[in-house]
Amino acid sequence: MSDRHATQHRNNPAIDEAKAQAKALRIALQAQGHTVNHAAALELVARQHGARDWNTLHSRLGQRNDPPAPNCGERVKGAYLGQIFTGTVVAVSGPLSHRQIEIRLDEPVDTVRFESFSNKRHQIRGTIDETGRSPRKTSDGVPHLVVERLAT
Structure with a gap:
């Protein structure tokens, strides 16, 4: 601990x-x-x-007693739609199994995989379970959002 x-x-x-x-x-x-x-x-x-x-x-x-879940103000890292990020949690709510989380990113991530255009996000929002993974997945089976605390 x-x-x-x-x-x-x-x-x-x-x-x-x-x-x-x-x-x-x-x-x-x-x-x-x-x-x-x-x-x-x-x-x-x-x-x-x-x-x-x-x-x-x-x-x-x-x-x-819930497994560690990031709280407001905490630093986190993870992946959003396949893009690696670091950021700060700005909002979190809901039960452990279906927690809503909003993260302000240190650097914007591009949520589009096509070379012809992009959609950069400075802040992301999603739902995570007790493991920090989104129940929703991309077509290749990867969770939309994966979040974990940054080691301090």
Whole structure:
């Protein structure tokens, strides 16, 4: 696990760990004479982990155990319609098995294979699965889009 991912793991516990932290907080506050219900304790734990509220933290933690998928701002490399690229993720959404991703490319790629004309793209958008590959393929069976994180 990289240092960045190890830090991210420490800062974002599993959902069960966060719930246990809320329970321990509630018990500790109660021992000091402060009555806090479980929902309020969950909100406090969420803020401790940098989330706006419990629902935000819960969503973030639910995705933590997913295989690594690039997040906004991360550097990536891959291939789009057979063209090799590097770039920065500018948008990502959706479930792990059908994730929408948008990437601003460092250098434009030509999406046309004909010599008589070209269509250069500075930004690309596609759908990837948990392996970083597009379910859609070209006529020769190659995924439209393949994405992986750049090693830092």
